[in-house]
Amino acid sequence: MSGIWLASERLERSKLMVADRVGGLISIIFGGLSLYEAFRLYPTRLSFYVGDHIMPGVIGIGLIVLGLLAVFVKGQSFKVEFPDRQMLRKIIGIFGVLLGYCVLLYFLGFAIGTFIISIALFRIIGSYNFRKSVIFSAIQTVCVYAVFVYWLDMPFPAGIFNL
Secondary structure (H helix, E strand, C coil): CHHHHHHHHHHHHHHHHHHHHHHHHHHHHHHHHHHHHHHHHHHHCCCCCCCCCHHHHHHHHHHHHHHHHHHHCCCCCCCCCCCCHHHHHHHHHHHHHHHHHHHHHHHHHHHHHHHHHHHHHHHHHHCCCHHHHHHHHHHHHHHHHHHHHHHCCCCCCCCCCCC
16 A cells, blocks of 8 residues: 555656746746846946846846756645635635725725725734724825835825825
């Protein structure tokens, strides 16, 4: 009986290793394409550290390094499980709340929309009670608003209340 189990374990590991190697090779290919784009954009730079070539170069290097790790480093096998009913409800709830955020941003603006949606997300993700969710949401909204609107001077939707 243990011989069958060991054979199935080896087969599962070999499938994992093949999948990791294929994924790693795909990552290396896309990393090479990204580096090619960085080299193609290099002549339009303002300096070595400023220009359109930086982001494709960083992404390309990252993809190549991670691809090499996937090809040459032995991975662990793990079992993927479908989420239970409660977790699935949370996931669907989060997507619904984020879709509602798009609508609230248009009508209520950034400050009020973010405050309301943050309350819902603190309740769903963090399982906080309503009072804590309101307090954390207010702190989070004020901090984000201060950083992006006052400090970085970024415009956000004002909504019907013009806040």
